[in-house]
Amino acid sequence: MAAEEFYFYTKGMSVGYGGVPLIRDIELKVRRGEILTLIGPNGAGKTTILRSIIRQLSLIGGAVYLDGRDMSSFTGNELARRLSVVLTERVRPELMTCEDVVSTGRYPYTGRFGVLNDEDRKIVRESMELVHIQELKDRDFRQTSDGQKQRVMLARALCQQPTVLVLDEPTSFLDIRYKLEFLSVIQRMAKEKKLTVIMSLHELDLAERVSDRIACVRGDCIDRFGVPEEIFSGGYIPQLYGMTAGAYDELTGSLELEKMAGVPEVFVIAGCGLGTPVFRRLQREGVPFAAGILWENDLDYPAARALASRLIMEKPFRPFSEEKQMEAKALIDHCSRVICAPGLEQELEGSLAEDLKELILYAKERERHR
Amino acid sequence: MKRNRYALIFLCLAVAVAVLLGANVCIGSVSIPLKEVLSILGEGSGSSVSAGIVLEIRLPRALAAAILGGGLALSGYLLQTFFHNPIAGPFILGISSGAKLVVALVMVYLLERAMQASSLLLIAAAFAGAMISMGFVLLMSKVLSHMATLIVSGVMIGYICTAITDFVVTFADDSDIVNLHNWSQGSFSGISWDNVAVMTVVIFLTSACVFLMSKSISAYQLGEAYAQNMGLNIKLFRALLVLLSSLLSACVTAFAGPVSFVGIAVPQIVKNLFHTSRPLLMIPASFLGGAAFCMFCDLLARTLFAPTELSISTVTAVFGAPVVIVILLRTRKEGM
Numbered sequence: 152m153a154a155e156e157f158y159f160y161t162k163g164m165s166v167g168y169g170g171v172p173l174i175r176d177i178e179l180k181v182r183r184g185e186i187l188t189l190i191g192p193n194g195a196g197k198t199t200i201l202r203s204i205i206r207q208l209s210l211i212g213g214a215v216y217l218d219g220r221d222m223s224s225f226t227g228n229e230l231a232r233r234l235s236v237v238l239t240e241r242v243r244p245e246l247m248t249c250e251d252v253v254s255t256g257r258y259p260y261t262g263r264f265g266v267l268n269d270e271d272r273k274i275v276r277e278s279m280e281l282v283h284i285q286e287l288k289d290r291d292f293r294q295t296s297d298g299q300k301q302r303v304m305l306a307r308a309l310c311q312q313p314t315v316l317v318l319d320e321p322t323s324f325l326d327i328r329y330k331l332e333f334l335s336v337i338q339r340m341a342k343e344k345k346l347t348v349i350m351s352l353h354e355l356d357l358a359e360r361v362s363d364r365i366a367c368v369r370g371d372c373i374d375r376f377g378v379p380e381e382i383f384s385g386g387y388i389p390q391l392y393g394m395t396a397g398a399y400d401e402l403t404g405s406l407e408l409e410k411m412a413g414v415p416e417v418f419v420i421a422g423c424g425l426g427t428p429v430f431r432r433l434q435r436e437g438v439p440f441a442a443g444i445l446w447e448n449d450l451d452y453p454a455a456r457a458l459a460s461r462l463i464m465e466k467p468f469r470p471f472s473e474e475k476q477m478e479a480k481a482l483i484d485h486c487s488r489v490i491c492a493p494g495l496e497q498e499l500e501g502s503l504a505e506d507l508k509e510l511i512l513y514a515k516e517r518e519r520h521r
Numbered sequence: 522m523k524r525n526r527y528a529l530i531f532l533c534l535a536v537a538v539a540v541l542l543g544a545n546v547c548i549g550s551v552s553i554p555l556k557e558v559l560s561i562l563g564e565g566s567g568s569s570v571s572a573g574i575v576l577e578i579r580l581p582r583a584l585a586a587a588i589l590g591g592g593l594a595l596s597g598y599l600l601q602t603f604f605h606n607p608i609a610g611p612f613i614l615g616i617s618s619g620a621k622l623v624v625a626l627v628m629v630y631l632l633e634r635a636m637q638a639s640s641l642l643l644i645a646a647a648f649a650g651a652m653i654s655m656g657f658v659l660l661m662s663k664v665l666s667h668m669a670t671l672i673v674s675g676v677m678i679g680y681i682c683t684a685i686t687d688f689v690v691t692f693a694d695d696s697d698i699v700n701l702h703n704w705s706q707g708s709f710s711g712i713s714w715d716n717v718a719v720m721t722v723v724i725f726l727t728s729a730c731v732f733l734m735s736k737s738i739s740a741y742q743l744g745e746a747y748a749q750n751m752g753l754n755i756k757l758f759r760a761l762l763v764l765l766s767s768l769l770s771a772c773v774t775a776f777a778g779p780v781s782f783v784g785i786a787v788p789q790i791v792k793n794l795f796h797t798s799r800p801l802l803m804i805p806a807s808f809l810g811g812a813a814f815c816m817f818c819d820l821l822a823r824t825l826f827a828p829t830e831l832s833i834s835t836v837t838a839v840f841g842a843p844v845v846i847v848i849l850l851r852t853r854k855e856g857m
Binding site (some may be wrong): 205206207226227228229230231232234235236238240242243244245246247251252255256258259261263264265266311 | 605607733735736739740742743744746747749750751752753754792796797798799801
């Protein structure tokens with residue numbers, strides 16, 4: 152694909168401090184209306200890349216192109232009309248209302264003294280409505296919560312009417328409701344207004360869902376760059392973050408703590424997602440356990456893989472093989488307790504469930520003889 | 522609604538300036554009724570004793586207090602903006618004292634050779650001194666990010682400069698030294714019409730430049746990173762801010778010596794009167810506030826224990842220091 156098709160791209164960009172490159176040969180490409188997210192471990196240099204893109208750090212090598220033009224050729228005002236930012240830097244302006252803060256976004260458009268006209272005020276109002284902060288209009292900015300501040304700063308950035316929006320960990324201070332609202336606004340602006348978004352995120356699950364392209368920053372380079380489907384597969388994420396404990400589920404993005412290794416003391420008969428809370432409870436209590444028999448497409452499967460010290464599984468939609476059933480029964484014999492996931496028995500109907508029913512029956516029989 | 526409020530405050534400030542200007546001309550060791558003052562001013566000259574007092578002593582002094590007070594308040598406002606620090610000011614950061622030191626050196630040098638220092642030379646000397654102190658403070662601010670430590674370092678620079686100035690003044694042997702001593706304590710006395718003309722030009726030109734920068738200042742209030750993203754040339758802006766604030770406080774020091782607390786207190790009072798920090802309002806309002814405040818303090822300084830005159834800093838400190846304490850208590854509450 153020719154580079155010209157991309158609205159924003161970098162060519163051989165190297166970034167760092169004091170002339171020393173920290174990350175080299177960065178090739179990022181994003182089309183108009185797309186969302187590009189940087190992910191990677193703490194201290195990998197996501198913020199350094201973003202600060203270089205917005206010209207707060209001078210590039211050590213290469214170039215950044217915006218709308219086909221080398222970004223270093225823009226004047227401050229030209230760039231301000233095309234690119235706006237939401238940074239992690241704390242802002243404590245004295246005696247400014249939230250509306251005042253949002254209004255500063257109109258700076259590149261106002262005249263010598265920065266007086267807003269009716270059009271400017273309308274845009275300020277619309278931006279505030281977009282992120283639902285109308286009610287904060289007259290509130291002193293310093294007296295708002297971190298989450299509110301973040302939304303005010305987003306409104307400020309939007310009212311600068313950029314074509315490119317750069318955000319550094321925008322969702323860090325937000326609770327889940329506002330995380331989703333915040334990203335929804337960004338997604339809507341990207342699709343409807345063709346806003347190009349470049350941001351860094353810590354929440355991998357959200358990054359996977361909202362991004363059109365993902366760049367993984369690790370070591371001194373962009374380790375991988377591609378669509379989320381490519382990045383969140385093949386066990387790459389634990390490798391990117393150098394995960395040493397616990398497990399990451401690629402499909403849901405959910406995390407599990409480290410499993411209790413050792414000879415299983417408890418056998419959990421699980422399924423339908425009903426076993427997962429049991430697994431987590433046992434992990435908290437430090438009890439090694441075995442689980443089975445699980446179809447590999449069962450909701451409980453990811454958590455069982457992450458937490459069970461022994462797991463007996465079967466290919467999806469198949470009756471349990473003789474061999475697996477024997478293995479499970481032997482394990483039950485060795486465990487001092489068997490837990491059937493609460494509510495599982497009521498779910499068991501149909502011919503496929505017969506094998507599982509039989510296993511439960513076997514366990515009950517054993518318990519009685521113990 | 523808001524607009525009416527702002528207009529009303531501006532009106533009050535303007536009235537205060539006018540009333541205080543009148544009071545400063547009328548009140549003194551020789552009381553001259555307003556009617557007579559007006560007739561003297563109407564004629565523009567006069568041979569009577571009263572005319573001499575009004576035209577040669579009180580009027581230039583009152584005008585100087587107004588203009589220099591305005592300049593000082595503005596200088597303080599700029600420094601507060603620059604350092605994002607509500608208790609920054611030219612006096613407390615040692616900038617006035619630096620200016621004082623160089624001016625004292627130049628004056629002593631010239632007095633020994635029986636030469637008269639011109640107003641412009643004094644301003645240039647003060648500016649050089651102010652820039653030296655400012656340089657130190659800027660170096661300090663790179664190392665010390667905490668607002669209190671920065672202020673303390675400024676105060677120390679001020680002490681060092683004052684000590685050297687006192688040393689120089691004590692050992693310079695000349696009869697004019699009495700004058701120099703008064704000046705080095707801060708005083709609006711002995712201002713000539715020539716001085717007033719020069720300070721008017723310098724202060725008003727500088728203030729006009731500051732006013733033209735009000736949009737940039739409003740961007741800078743959000744911090745450097747955001748200001749830069751709004752298209753502001755940060756390096757140029759910071760350099761201009763340092764130059765303009767130093768020039769303003771240098772001009773004040775050249776004519777009236779170091780005047781304490783006006784630079785901190787007035788912008789803060791004005792900010793709270795308007796309940797906003799919009800530079801477009803704050804710049805003219807600080808100027809008017811500083812003018813009124815200095816004329817008020819000078820009036821007290823020369824009338825309270827007449828014929829003995831207090832130094833202007835004594836009076837400004839009485840009113841300014843409590844303001845600083847209130848600010849400190851408040852910023853503590855807001856967790857800065």
